Amino acid sequence: MVNIDLHCHSRASDGALTPAALVAHAARAGIQHMALTDHDTVDGLAEAREAARAAGVGFINGVEFSVEWQKRTLHIVGLGIDPSAASMQSTLGTIQASRAVRAQVMAARVEKVGVSNAFQRAQDLAEGGQVTRTHFARLLVDDKRAKDLKQAFKRFLGAGKPAYVRGEWLELDTAVQAIRDAGGVAVLAHPLRYKFTAAWRERMFQAFVGAGGEALEVSAGSSQQPADIAEMTQAAQRFGLLGSVASDFHGLDQHWVPYGRLKPLPLSVTPVWERYPALLA
Numbered sequence: 001m002v003n004i005d006l007h008c009h010s011r012a013s014d015g016a017l018t019p020a021a022l023v024a025h026a027a028r029a030g031i032q033h034m035a036l037t038d039h040d041t042v043d044g045l046a047e048a049r050e051a052a053r054a055a056g057v058g059f060i061n062g063v064e065f066s067v068e069w070q071k072r073t074l075h076i077v078g079l080g081i082d083p084s085a086a087s088m089q090s091t092l093g094t095i096q097a098s099r100a101v102r103a104q105v106m107a108a109r110v111e112k113v114g115v116s117n118a119f120q121r122a123q124d125l126a127e128g129g130q131v132t133r134t135h136f137a138r139l140l141v142d143d144k145r146a147k148d149l150k151q152a153f154k155r156f157l158g159a160g161k162p163a164y165v166r167g168e169w170l171e172l173d174t175a176v177q178a179i180r181d182a183g184g185v186a187v188l189a190h191p192l193r194y195k196f197t198a199a200w201r202e203r204m205f206q207a208f209v210g211a212g213g214e215a216l217e218v219s220a221g222s223s224q225q226p227a228d229i230a231e232m233t234q235a236a237q238r239f240g241l242l243g244s245v246a247s248d249f250h251g252l253d254q255h256w257v258p259y260g261r262l263k264p265l266p267l268s269v270t271p272v273w274e275r276y277p278a279l280l281a
């Protein structure tokens, strides 16, 4: 069976590894085809692609867009995109600008809970990449306001907590359309991680399909329980969605599955790469 992982992060957003180091790590983990899907940026793709070529790993251009839908944040992965497409570039410009504004507001709130010079330090940590909540979480840990990232989110950065700032993210339709216009396929990321009831999850799938979305992360790093995979398999079947496999790997300290060890898609789900073989070409 081919080892495929269509969702991970590098230092271009909130991953711990440079794009080249991430690809080397993927190769060591036995991954044969990978997509780099940084939050709201394509800046890591060129370096990762070059490293993948050298390592003999198949590489897929990706992105993970932040979307606001029904007052919640959803993540939409684009696979097989042309990063230089005009629609992609302009959509990235829009969302990166709102990410930068949010980082400033968030920095002020993080300072209020005891972190000094938060904006500058978050920018330094990001090294020119997108500033995310993960960067602020690291500052909270460094300044002993939380014992680990998880606690930093639980106490300060999660929705409704003192340092939380809602992002002005993309509309669902805008994100999906930008991916399609760039020649890519839109994938609904980690569908079980949103705090929705089953009924709202149904509406989310409906809206995603209505926007032109085509695939679902059926085997997601954060949802590897057989019951989770069975539930997403059913959803994929009912909504006519293709399946993706997606670790959402961010770094070496990840608590989910070991890199390269995702559960395979059930045979009853059509893999996104079967419908779009160019992804593995």
Ligand code: AMP
Binding pocket: 014, 039, 066, 131, 132, 133, 134, 149, 150, 153, 154, 250
């Ligand atoms: P942002 O897009 O700036 O809101 O940051 C979201 C990122 O924060 C996600 O992609 C995760 O990598 C990270 N994150 C969210 N919740 C948690 C959590 N509870 N523990 C650790 N990381 C988290």
Ligand code: MN
Binding pocket: 009, 014, 039, 132, 134, 250
């Ligand atoms: Mn992340």
Ligand code: MN
Binding pocket: 064, 075, 189, 190
């Ligand atoms: Mn995500």
Ligand code: MN
Binding pocket: 007, 008, 009, 064, 248
């Ligand atoms: Mn992700």
